[in-house]
Amino acid sequence: MKLYDYILSPSCYKVRLMAALIGVKLDIRPVDFHPGAEHKVFELLALNPAGSxxxxxxxxxxxxxSSAMLVYLAAKAAPEWLAGSQAGEAARVQQWLSFSGRLTASLGGARLTEMLLRPGDIGSLQTQGVLALRELEAGLVEQSLRGMRFLATDRPTVADIACFPYVALAPDGGVSLDPYPAIRLWSRALRSLDHFIEMPGIHRLHELKPEPHIEPRET
Structure with missing residues (x-):
């Protein structure tokens, strides 16, 4: 199984992370995304006309x-990472997989604009990123009220891996994670999984900060 990969791409990282967590070996084919733009050469466009x-x-x-890749890897090697038999759980997994695209567009777009100087309205991208983080925070708080640490159920699923990288790298695009204790607790839970692997730029800075605390809601 070959992965055409750029080491600093969060979308590539989520596939490497999924494979590491479930023990699937990937044949990594590095791609010079920046500055070489190798993803636009004929060989790769023949595989993916979208040039990504x-x-x-x-x-x-x-x-x-990338979301399809996560599902494929899990289906082949670790189906427990997919939705269970309950309709609500399956729907939550699909909802967060879809939501991950908004994280890519907003937080990922802000990161590309800030780090690689790609054209983009940085203010709008950051605003959309903050809105997405607020939605993710609310979802995680709701899950915590159900006694669950992860997005879809009480165990990690492909939905968590789909969302994690662009959230963890939000500060690269000028969006702080400090206002989101539920997100930071969720990130800690994912980082503590067996066989978790790091990506350049995703550091264990959370270990230097106090444990986040979520205030109970008023009733």
Whole structure:
């Protein structure tokens, strides 16, 4: 199974992270995304006409969307990372997988604008990123009231891995995570998983800060 990968891409990282967590070995094919723009050369455009990475190749199967890659890896090697038999759980997994695209567009766009000087309205991207983080925070607080630490259930799923990288890297785009204790607790829970791997730029700075505290809601 070959992954066309850029080490600093959060979308590529989520696939590497999923594979590490479930013990799947990937053949990594590095891509010079920046500054070389290798993802736009003929060889890779033949695999993915959209000109984006990651690309996952497994025999005759080619996947070009990271969320689909997470589902594929889990279905092959660790189905417990997918939704269970309950309809509500399955719906929550699908909802957060879809939501992860908004994180990519907003927080990811702000990061590209700040770090790689890509054209973009940084103020609008940051505003959309803050709105997405507030929605994620609210969802995690609701889960905590149910006694659950993760987005869809009481165990991590592909939904958590889909959302985590762009959230963890939000400060690269000028968006602080300090106002979101539930998100920071969730990040700690994910980082504590067996076989968790780091990405350049995602550090364990949370270990230097006090444990976040979520105030109980008034009734």
């Amino acid at each position: 990475i990651p690309i996952l190749e497994d025999g005759d199967l080619i996947l070009t969307e």
